[in-house]
Amino acid sequence: AVVSTQSTGVVSTNTVSIKMVKDFQGNTPTHPDPCLLTCVGSTGAGNTNWEGEPGRILTRVDMTECGFVDTPIVTTSLPGEGHHDYMVGMTSPFYVTKTGFTIVILGK
Numbered sequence: 001a002v003v004s005t006q007s008t009g010v011v012s013t014n015t016v017s018i019k020m021v022k023d024f025q026g027n028t029p030t031h032p033d034p035c036l037l038t039c040v041g042s043t044g045a046g047n048t049n050w051e052g053e054p055g056r057i058l059t060r061v062d063m064t065e066c067g068f069v070d071t072p073i074v075t076t077s078l079p080g081e082g083h084h085d086y087m088v089g090m091t092s093p094f095y096v097t098k099t100g101f102t103i104v105i106l107g108k
Contacts, residue, residue, distance in 0.1 A: 024071040024096065031069060039066035045079075058104040061093075068098040076103060083108075 020036055023029045043049075043061060050057045066072070078090035086107050093101040 024073055037066065037068060037072075039063065039068070039072075041066075055108065056104065056106055058102055060100055060102050062100045064099045071096055071098055074101055078105070 020029045041063070043059065048059050050059050052058050063072070074093045074096050076091055076093055078084050078087060084090075088106045089104050093103055095102045
């Protein structure tokens with residue numbers, strides 16, 4: 001059973017359904033199971049602070065509020081309504097730490 005709390009955005013389950021078999025470095029995790037955490041968020045459509053030059057832009061994503069105790073495994077995406085499929089890098093985070101990461105996008 002999954003319980004979602006609208007006011008806090010917290011989702012809790014009655015059973016543990018995830019297990020980390022390898023950490024960010026490909027090693028056996030050293031933290032106990034209660035440290036497993038999924039954190040979901042967005043910089044906000046139209047609100048991302050992009051920097052750079054034509055053909056190469058980047059942004060730093062702050063994950064401090066997630067409260068990770070170690071470097072997490074990060075999955076990213078770049079939704080859009082056109083020409084975002086020409087971009088390269090939106091699923092390749094750089095400089096991942098427990099508090100954030102950088103996305104560099106190359107394109108036209």
